[in-house]
Amino acid sequence: MKKIEVIQNILEANETIARRNQQLLDKHNVFAINIMSSPGAGKTSLIQQTLTRLKDKLNVAVIEGDVASTVDAEKVQSDAKAVVQINTRTMPENCSLIAAMIEPALKDIHLDDIDMLLIENVGNLICPSEFTLGEHKRVVISSLPEGDDKPIKYPLIFIDADAVIINKMDLLPYVDFDIAAFRNSVAGLHPGAEIFELSCKTDEGIERWCSWILAQVKSNATKQ
Numbered sequence: 001m002k003k004i005e006v007i008q009n010i011l012e013a014n015e016t017i018a019r020r021n022q023q024l025l026d027k028h029n030v031f032a033i034n035i036m037s038s039p040g041a042g043k044t045s046l047i048q049q050t051l052t053r054l055k056d057k058l059n060v061a062v063i064e065g066d067v068a069s070t071v072d073a074e075k076v077q078s079d080a081k082a083v084v085q086i087n088t089r090t091m092p093e094n095c096s097l098i099a100a101m102i103e104p105a106l107k108d109i110h111l112d113d114i115d116m117l118l119i120e121n122v123g124n125l126i127c128p129s130e131f132t133l134g135e136h137k138r139v140v141i142s143s144l145p146e147g148d149d150k151p152i153k154y155p156l157i158f159i160d161a162d163a164v165i166i167n168k169m170d171l172l173p174y175v176d177f178d179i180a181a182f183r184n185s186v187a188g189l190h191p192g193a194e195i196f197e198l199s200c201k202t203d204e205g206i207e208r209w210c211s212w213i214l215a216q217v218k219s220n221a222t223k224q
Helices: 002-027 043-054 071-076 099-107 155-159 169-174 179-189 206-223
Strands: 031-037 060-066 082-087 116-120 137-143 163-167 194-197
Touching (some): 002 099, 031 206, 043 060, 043 071, 043 206, 060 071, 060 099, 071 082, 155 179, 163 179, 179 194, 194 206
Parallel strands (some): 031 116, 031 137, 060 082, 060 116, 137 163, 163 194
């Protein structure tokens, strides 16, 4: 019972900070997306493609979460308006970003100059589902080499996802991945989730993805 109480307290404290983060973002009219996936699914590649397509339309900041290194931050810094690296290796919560890590990162970004914030979470399909960060939308990426059973094995992260990306579609002829089965699994967990079939290598589906983002940013601005 005590262990359950401790976990509940941690999650409640995280929610309090996450709400504070979102209030700050809303104050500056910044739309935030939390991008989650297992390692190697293509989070950084998607962010690079998104920045390339939208940098003339939106001022985009990126928060890069990783256990170690600044490799991903270095990849996106040329096209992002601002980049903040968070390394979690010395923290007990190193399997995921938490709201308390995002709070000081936001202070390093001049939010008045930003339209959208992309948060690349730590590669993991379990921990990130538990911790909201203050984001407006949650996106989960699943790549073809991972198999089509990820929504069945890791349901919670898909239940909370506003959008699900099937990445690396260029590999479809070479892997055993049932697109229909994957879509049905996602629909069963979250019927309203948008599903995108993308390839960051061939650009397949990127235009539709970016159009969705622009619509979300516009809708969020209207609400402010």
